[in-house]
Amino acid sequence: MAFALSTAHQIGLATTGALFIVFALISSFVLPRRNPNFPGRARNWYLLLSLVFFAAMMSAVVVFGREEKGKAEAATGTTPTPTQPAGNAAAGKALFTPCAACHTFKPAGSNGKVGPDLDSLKASASKAGQPLDQFITTSIKDPNAYIAPGFHPGVMPKLPLTDPQVADLVAFLSSGQ
Numbered sequence: 001m002a003f004a005l006s007t008a009h010q011i012g013l014a015t016t017g018a019l020f021i022v023f024a025l026i027s028s029f030v031l032p033r034r035n036p037n038f039p040g041r042a043r044n045w046y047l048l049l050s051l052v053f054f055a056a057m058m059s060a061v062v063v064f065g066r067e068e069k070g071k072a073e074a075a076t077g078t079t080p081t082p083t084q085p086a087g088n089a090a091a092g093k094a095l096f097t098p099c100a101a102c103h104t105f106k107p108a109g110s111n112g113k114v115g116p117d118l119d120s121l122k123a124s125a126s127k128a129g130q131p132l133d134q135f136i137t138t139s140i141k142d143p144n145a146y147i148a149p150g151f152h153p154g155v156m157p158k159l160p161l162t163d164p165q166v167a168d169l170v171a172f173l174s175s176g177q
Contacts, residue, residue: 009064016060023053087164092172095165102156107176115156116148118173124148136170 027046031038039046093108100110105118116124125135128146138145143156161169 009066012064013060016057016064020053020057023049087167087169087171089168089171089175091165092168092170095161095169096172105173105176107172116151119176121173121176132174133170136173137166140166140169 027038027050096105096108096110099105099115100108100112102112102114103116103118104111104113121136122132124146125132128135130138135146140159140161143158144153147153
């Protein structure tokens with residue numbers, strides 16, 4: 001589940017957990033060594049502080065442990081198949097022209113090395129656990145949804161394409177598989 005959380009949620013959970021652990025270690029080892037009577041007369045304050053830390057940790061789990069809807073579905077493999085309009089492979093080939101500088105794809109005659117080799121889209125879709133057309137659509141609309149091994153997130157720009165244009169690109173890319 002931790003891999004499905006955003007970075008901000010992971011940091012929030014880690015910070016709250018670290019504070020809770022530091023409090024537990026100090027109250028278990030440091031304070032009793034300094035004052036053998038610990039918590040002594042301050043027992044009620046110590047119990048209140050313990051309760052506050054416990055509530056903070058539980059709240060952090062509830063607040064920061066929430067997954068975004070799309071990531072939760074991807075983590076469980078229950079992503080619904082989007083309805084994609086039928087595309088035109090010839091129009092998709094024309095749309096692919098700027099992509100040829102970064103990607104290798106034999107049907108387009110391209111051999112770019114900046115992005116993943118698109119001749120192996122079927123294998124990548126299989127690794128991602130998605131049908132080919134859905135994988136291609138997701139990769140175009142959200143380039144960081146699946147990062148091929150050896151590549152880094154944030155390199156491919158988010159393309160300002162309409163749904164019919166995406167369908168055309170999907171038709172062209174899947175026709176070469």
